[in-house]
Amino acid sequence: MSFKSPAEIARAGVQTGTTKAALSWDHALVAGFLAGAYIAFAGLLAIVTSAGMDPKIWGGVQTLVTGGVFALGLILVVVAGSELLTGNMALVPLALLDRRVTLGRLSFNFFWVLIGNLAGSLFVAYFLAKETGVVTAPMPLARLAGIATAKGVTETDWQIFLRAVGCNWLVCLAVWMALGAEDIGGKVLAIFFPIMAFVAMGFDHVVANMFFLPAAIFAHVPGLDWGDVLKNWAFAFLGNLVGAAIFVATTYWYLYVKDAPAEAAG
Numbered sequence: 001m002s003f004k005s006p007a008e009i010a011r012a013g014v015q016t017g018t019t020k021a022a023l024s025w026d027h028a029l030v031a032g033f034l035a036g037a038y039i040a041f042a043g044l045l046a047i048v049t050s051a052g053m054d055p056k057i058w059g060g061v062q063t064l065v066t067g068g069v070f071a072l073g074l075i076l077v078v079v080a081g082s083e084l085l086t087g088n089m090a091l092v093p094l095a096l097l098d099r100r101v102t103l104g105r106l107s108f109n110f111f112w113v114l115i116g117n118l119a120g121s122l123f124v125a126y127f128l129a130k131e132t133g134v135v136t137a138p139m140p141l142a143r144l145a146g147i148a149t150a151k152g153v154t155e156t157d158w159q160i161f162l163r164a165v166g167c168n169w170l171v172c173l174a175v176w177m178a179l180g181a182e183d184i185g186g187k188v189l190a191i192f193f194p195i196m197a198f199v200a201m202g203f204d205h206v207v208a209n210m211f212f213l214p215a216a217i218f219a220h221v222p223g224l225d226w227g228d229v230l231k232n233w234a235f236a237f238l239g240n241l242v243g244a245a246i247f248v249a250t251t252y253w254y255l256y257v258k259d260a261p262a263e264a265a266g
Contacts, residue, residue: 004180010094010256012179017095020088021105025112028083032116035082039117040124040211042073044134046199047147051139060200067199071192073208074171078178078187083113086207089244090172097253121210129211130218141219148216150202151209152228157235160204164239165247167203170194171240172248206236 004012023031046066053062077084092109095101129135135144155163177190198205213229 002182003186004182006180006252007256007260009176009180010252011260013091013094013176013252014098014100014257015095016179017088017091017093018100020083021092021095021101021109023083023109023112025108028109028112029116029119031081031083032085032113033120033123034080034116035077035084035113036117036120036122036207036210037124038076038080038082038120039073039084039205039207040121040129041076042070043208043211043215044124044129045072046070047135047140047143051143063200063202064196067196068192070199070208071195074174074191074195075188078175078191079184083109083116084207085110085113085117086168086171086205086240086244087175088113089168089241090175090248093245093249094253094257097249098257117207118210121207122214125211125215126218129215135215136219141221144212144216144219145221147212148221148224151204152213152216152224152232155204155232157231160232160235161239161242163202163204164206164236165243166201167198167205167236168240168243169247170198170203170243171205172244176248176252204232204236204239206233206240209233209236 046069049069050062050066053065055062074084074087076082077087088109092101092106096103096106135141151160171194174191174194177194178187181187181190209229209232213224213232216224217226217229
């Protein structure tokens with residue numbers, strides 16, 4: 001199984017971030033819709049497969065199963081091709097640090113990908129989760145209610161932020177290592193463990209929460225409202241941005257791009 005060195009991954013990351021920043025608004029929007037839907041599919045699968053697993057009996061196995069199947073989302077994003085805001089939070093700032101893109105293009109990309117991710121997540125949450133009856137069956141509904149209540153009500157703002165930092169540090173490492181793999185099997189393996197880890201630990205991913213929280217509201221989970229949803233999204237967005245831009249983009253830019261010869265940074 002061939003793979004890139006860390007320095008080669010960094011150079012590939014700069015090029016990928018540059019390409020993403022150059023996307024037109026319509027391509028960013030459509031590709032963002034697909035990524036939001038893919039993450040929502042993974043969230044729906046995670047609910048269904050872990051429903052009915054009483055934590056008093058199964059302990060951490062329930063969250064391990066949740067995380068293991070949730071890896072499907074990023075696998076689809078990376079292998080099938082789409083635009084996920086949380087991954088772009090590392091790759092586009094990396095290109096910005098290397099002066100390949102402007103702050104305006106970064107903001108442009110983030111905006112349209114964010115709108116697309118939200119639309120895709122809401123589409124799956126309403127039509128494929130709620131309207132199909134998949135999450136309104138008793139056991140999946142109970143599992144969804146537990147996840148949504150924890151993220152929308154129980155967690156404090158500071159906890160959401162810190163969990164989001166840890167989440168996107170791991171998510172972007174998954175993207176980073178997938179860039180280093182030269183075949184699909186390597187990409188899948190690189191993605192699986194970091195994604196399984198962040199979900200199993202209960203960290204917050206803003207795009208995943210664009211599915212879990214609206215799905216709970218659509219399914220009439222009590223004690224949760226749109227104010228709770230927007231608060232979670234705001235702090236999850238900020239934490240995800242810090243986790244990606246500081247702990248992945250900036251650190252690897254410093255290690256492998258900043259002092260690299262100009263011809264090697266392309």
